[in-house]
Amino acid sequence: MPRRWLAPDFFTDEKMKRATVPERLLATALIANQDDDGRLRGDPAYLRSIAFLYDDYPLDEIREMRDHLSQVNQNIIVYENAGDEYIQLKRYKRYQRPRYYHPSKFPAPPGWPFGEESNQPVTKQQLKGDQVVTLGKGEGKGKNLDLDLDKGEGKGQKPHAPPSLTGLSLFEYLKDTFPQAFGRNPNSREIAQLRDLGKEISSAGGATKEQVYDAFKEACGQNKYSVSYVRAILFAWLGVARAPP
Numbered sequence: 611m612p613r614r615w616l617a618p619d620f621f622t623d624e625k626m627k628r629a630t631v632p633e634r635l636l637a638t639a640l641i642a643n644q645d646d647d648g649r650l651r652g653d654p655a656y657l658r659s660i661a662f663l664y665d666d667y668p669l670d671e672i673r674e675m676r677d678h679l680s681q682v683n684q685n686i687i688v689y690e691n692a693g694d695e696y697i698q699l700k701r702y703k704r705y706q707r708p709r710y711y712h713p714s715k716f717p718a719p720p721g722w723p724f725g726e727e728s729n730q731p732v733t734k735q736q737l738k739g740d741q742v743v744t745l746g747k748g749e750g751k752g753k754n755l756d757l758d759l760d761k762g763e764g765k766g767q768k769p770h771a772p773p774s775l776t777g778l779s780l781f782e783y784l785k786d787t788f789p790q791a792f793g794r795n796p797n798s799r800e801i802a803q804l805r806d807l808g809k810e811i812s813s814a815g816g817a818t819k820e821q822v823y824d825a826f827k828e829a830c831g832q833n834k835y836s837v838s839y840v841r842a843i844l845f846a847w848l849g850v851a852r853a854p855p
Contacts, residue, residue: 614706615640627683633675636661640679640686640697647714648702652676652688652695689715698722774816781808783822791826792835803837807844814850821847 614637620626628636639661643650650656654672658665662672676697680686686700698719775783784804788796796804811817825843829835844850 614644616641623683625683625685629679630661630675632667633679636672636675637679637683637686638701644699644706644714645714646706647711647716647718648699648706649714649718650697651716652697656675656802661752689719691807774818776812776816777808780812780816781805781852783819784808787815787822787826788837789831791823796837800837803841807841809836810850811844811848814848817844817848 626637629637636657639657640650643660654669654676657676658667658669658672667675680688684699687700689696689698691736696716696719705840707796781804784807785796785801788800821844825840825847828843829839832839
């Protein structure tokens with residue numbers, strides 16, 4: 611689960627003074643468990659599991675908390691789709707900034723994306739020094755990456771993306787990252803797989819050190835300690851057509 615955070619003003623928000631203490635705890639659980647589009651399941655049993663695991667609130671009471679929260683705080687939207695209940699946080703971006711955007715697996719509420727843009731749309735306007743661009747599906751290479759283009763630059767300077775690794779430098783970085791991520795050196799078969807992966811990625815335009823590192827990190831997070839899984843992640847993120855490994 612990607613990290614989410616609360617600003618201090620959450621606890622002094624005038625809207626939340628009408629919520630009970632358990633309802634405020636539920637609100638923080640919604641923020642912590644939202645996906646990259648600000649959505650999560652809204653059925654009371656699920657909400658109890660993420661907010662009140664060690665308490666014995668009846669499901670009807672959880673539903674009342676949820677519905678009251680949506681009344682006192684317009685940022686919390688409860689809706690149904692095909693008989694299932696969901697929650698949408700309207701101003702979800704204040705709680706997150708995903709490096710790699712993963713589209714929600716839940717249906718969008720009516721009127722989406724409201725006044726705040728989704729993480730998904732692509733901007734085709736000329737970038738300014740303080741803008742962030744999100745690459746959408748089918749737009750260039752990459753898997754909906756949120757890139758902070760002005761990182762380390764002053765305002766007004768032309769943003770630039772980090773250089774991509776290709777060829778031998780990419781293979782060496784893949785080989786060096788393997789033991790850092792997996793805690794052991796690659797065997798001869800895995801070295802061959804890394805060499806082939808480097809060639810495939812290079813032919814598609816290369817990858818940055820950050821993308822390679824994050825792909826290994828993602829594999830570790832899923833307990834998938836294999837080159838083939840790292841390959842699948844990189845291919846998905848870079849928009850490379852997958853051939854059999």
